[in-house]
Amino acid sequence: MxxxxxxxxxxxxxxxxxxxxxxxxxxxxxxxxxxxxxxxxxxxxxxxxxxxxxxxxxxxxxxxxxxxxxxxxxxxxxxxxxxxxxxxxxxxxxxxxxxxxxxxxxxxxxEPLWRTLGAGDRFVPGYASGLCYGLDDAAFGAHYRAWADRGFSAAKIKGGRDLDRDIARLETVRDILSRNSDRPALMLDVNEAWNCKQAIRHLAEIEKRVDLTWIEEPVRRWDAAGLADIARAARTAVATGENLTGIEQYLPLFDARAVDIVQSGSVWGITHFMRVAMAAHSRGLPVSPVAYNANPVAHAAAAMPNMIGIEVQDFGVPTGFDVDQQIADGGILLGDRPGLGIVIDEATIAASVAGNGWNVQGGPHRRPRNAGLYLAPKSGTVGL
Structure with missing residues (x-):
């Protein structure tokens, strides 16, 4: 063929x-x-x-x-x-x-891809996420209660602008997930919004109140020295890597001992994730793939010996998609449909409503001008 x-x-x-x-x-x-x-x-x-x-x-x-x-x-x-x-x-x-x-x-x-890649178990443990920064308090609580209903005992929230808000939301998620674990895993993702000293100061405050499992992207993705300083100063693990393109970009972080949880963006593909996972495994580090629609990299995650948990952001799938997987029991249960398990209805996709806002100014893929440069954040501010 x-x-x-x-x-x-x-x-x-x-x-x-x-x-x-x-x-x-x-x-x-x-x-x-x-x-x-x-x-x-x-x-x-x-x-x-x-x-x-x-x-x-x-x-x-x-x-x-x-x-x-x-x-x-x-x-x-x-x-x-x-x-x-x-x-x-x-x-x-x-x-x-x-x-x-x-x-x-x-x-x-x-056969399903997880089988082709050598996984022995179709279940992939995960953690709840959801790009939740823009939710008000009521919607935020409802969102993570839905994850708790599906058996999740680990969750990551989005923060980085208002420290008091971040701490309160971490405590809210801890209380919600406590129905599934006496010590739920709590992660905070600030998407490179801090500089090194801000990160060290803020984490010191957070760790007084919350047993934080990891801080994600506290500073810029290439700042190996800054990430290493944070890793030494904080009790929590430092997670980063989702925006690195190519295994060679991880080497400065490995050499500086600047990363504790090695991440790989699912959007960068399956071979890249597996190579990153093996590089991390050779250094005794766990790997965690960052989410993408329909969770295609979950098939590779199932086969990696050092996979600590895959990010899961939503229960639904894109319009026109049928995906052979279930989100339950705190993870993803992959099915038996051959390949990725994805079937698409092209007519439905062609008729679907156009998206908006993802790649324009102000969306989450555009870095604000003053990110990491503020002196005193405004309490309750959403966005920068």
Whole structure:
């Protein structure tokens, strides 16, 4: 079987609540989900999720190739852009193609991807999340009670602007999840909103009130020295890595002992996640994949020996998607449908309402001008 072509779709996910982080909130709760379809001469189609703006430039690296050689094709794509670099949109495109290749490989074997990758258990432990920064207090509590109803005993909240608000919300989640655990795991994600000294000061205050499991992205993703200082000063673990593109970008953090929980963005694909997981495993560090629509990287997470928990952000899936998985018992139960377990209805996707707000000024993918530069935050402020 050979790869013969591709098509692109844009699906939409209606979260039915505002979603975002300290960098911005999408009040509509509707976000885009780019879909890449890799076609073959054998009638199978591979599904890759995530933006793939560089598909025309990268497709020649896999055109007419046997999709079963995924690892070789991944390196072929990196080689294809050797001179121009693989970060940003290019790495996202490599990831979407890579995901579609893994989907095809498992479909050709007529088995779910978790089985193809060697996992012995279809259950993937997780932690509750939800891009919850823009929720008012009542909606915030209702959101995490819904996670508790599904057996979750670990949760991550979004914060970084108002320390008192962050502490109060961590305590709220602790109380909610206490029905499932005497010591629920609590994480705080500030999405690079602090500088090093702010992080050390704020964590000292938080740790007086909350047994924090990890602080996520306290400073900029490449600040190995700052992350290492925070790791030494705080009791909590430092988690970072979701925005790093390529295993080589982790090396300064490993060398500086600047990361305790090694993260990988699901949007960067399956091969990248597995390589990051093995690099972390060689250093005795746990790995945690960051969420994406329909949780495709959960299949790889199930096979990793050092996977501590996958982020789960929503119970629903994008419009026009049917996904063979269940979110229950504090994690994801993967099904038996071949490949990623995703079936899409293209007609439904084509008719779905257009998304808005995700990539425009003020959304969570745009860093505010004064992030990390404020002296005294305004109490109760939502956003920067």
């Amino acid at each position: 050979k790869i013969t072509g591709y098509r692109s779709l844009t699906a939409y996910h209606d979260w039915q609540r505002p979603v975002g982080d300290v960098n911005g909130v999408v009040q509509s709760g509707i976000t885009e989900v780019p879909v890449l379809l890799l076609e073959t001469d054998g009638g199978l189609t591979g599904i890759g999720l995530g933006q793939h703006a560089e598909i025309e430039r990268l497709f020649p690296a896999v055109d007419n190739a046997d999709p079963r050689g995924v690892s070789t094709l991944y390196d072929a794509m990196l080689a294809h852009v050797f001179k121009s670099g693989h970060a940003g949109a290019t790495f996202g495109t490599i990831a979407a193609i890579d995901m579609a290749l893994w989907d095809l490989k498992a479909k050709m074997a007529d």
